[in-house]
Amino acid sequence: xxxxxxxxxxxxxxxxxxxxxxxxxxxxxxxxxxxxxxxxxxxxxxxxxxxxxxxxxxxxxxxxxxxxxxxxxxxxxxxxxxxxxxxxxxxxxxxxxxxxxxxxxxxxxxxxxxxxxxxxxxxxxxxxxxxxxxxxxxxxxxxxxxxxxxxxxxxxxxxxxxxxxxxxxxxxxxxxxxxxxxxxxxxxxxxxxxxxxxxxxxxxxxxxxxxxxxxxxxxxxxxxxxxxxxxxxxxxxxxxxxxxxxxxxxxxxxxxxxxxxxxxxxxxxxxxxxxxxxxxxxxxxxxx
Numbered sequence: 001x002x003x004x005x006x007x008x009x010x011x012x013x014x015x016x017x018x019x020x021x022x023x024x025x026x027x028x029x030x031x032x033x034x035x036x037x038x039x040x041x042x043x044x045x046x047x048x049x050x051x052x053x054x055x056x057x058x059x060x061x062x063x064x065x066x067x068x069x070x071x072x073x074x075x076x077x078x079x080x081x082x083x084x085x086x087x088x089x090x091x092x093x094x095x096x097x098x099x100x101x102x103x104x105x106x107x108x109x110x111x112x113x114x115x116x117x118x119x120x121x122x123x124x125x126x127x128x129x130x131x132x133x134x135x136x137x138x139x140x141x142x143x144x145x146x147x148x149x150x151x152x153x154x155x156x157x158x159x160x161x162x163x164x165x166x167x168x169x170x171x172x173x174x175x176x177x178x179x180x181x182x183x184x185x186x187x188x189x190x191x192x193x194x195x196x197x198x199x200x201x202x203x204x205x206x207x208x209x210x211x212x213x214x215x216x217x218x219x220x221x222x223x224x225x226x227x228x229x230x231x232x233x234x235x236x237x238x239x240x241x242x243x244x245x246x247x248x249x250x251x252x253x254x255x256x257x258x259x260x261x262x263x264x265x266x267x268x269x270x271x272x273x274x275x276x277x278x279x280x281x282x283x284x285x286x287x288x
Contacts, residue, residue, distance in 0.1 A: 002057070010045040017187055038192055041183045053094075067103070073108070089121060091112075092121035092125070106286075110127070114281050118284070129282045133258050135278040136258070136275035136276060151195055154180075154194035161196050165204050165206060168225075168227040194207065197235055207224070208225075220257070224239060257275065
């Protein structure tokens with residue numbers, strides 16, 4: 001059967017999210033997670049659907065991708081077809097040919113699991129290894145220690161704190177209360193939690209959103225940030241510990257996070273919170 005590429009309608013996103021949930025496994029390399037689509041959902045259902053691509057054969061979704069910005073395409077496949085030559089070649093062709101409607105011309109990056117042949121096929125087309133990333137994993141089969149600070153699950157009355165810390169953690173953040181509500185209205189958020197950490201004076205100092213993929217599957221931290229005025233006091237470690245605990249309560253087998261390898265303070269923070277480094281990853285990069 002021919003492999004079909006499609007962009008889902010807004011009401012068809014659930015099928016892609018469900019496929020991503022099914023594919024999450026601690027035995028697999030870190031990959032696109034339903035939480036990645038959940039976090040993108042802050043831009044609304046239509047924008048999220050427009051950024052998603054699926055590849056199907058005989059009615060079954062084999063791969064799901066997310067255009068996470070105009071120059072970054074993130075894609076993963078069902079584990080049993082990860083080495084499928086026809087699928088890998090179709091993915092490589094589609095991301096390198098602008099007329100296919102996946103990536104435009106010029107500078108671009110493609111994120112795929114490191115055991116995917118897509119990277120080798122892109123290298124044959126002149127792509128190079130991109131920025132190194134460090135994935136980290138926290139095993140959740142055992143108890144998680146107390147984070148040592150007050151942690152609150154974000155309800156509508158605390159959205160202002162959630163948004164304020166996000167914007168104070170990332171200089172380029174465009175997060176708003178409206179976007180939080182758009183994210184929370186999406187299907188992936190049914191298995192997600194936003195947390196805010198407060199210091200002894202009651203100031204909101206750190207935040208994280210955690211995304212479950214269902215009981216017995218790895219969950220994701222995306223994003224995590226510490227308020228720029230409250231750094232250096234262990235709040236990043238505390239919210240990372242709280243994130244792991246929240247995912248354990250949701251039934252996740254582990255907590256995953258990925259950060260640029262060059263961001264050594266972030267890697268150290270996660271390590272101090274009980275996360276262990278996994279083999280590094282690199283995107284495939286094309287110069288403009």
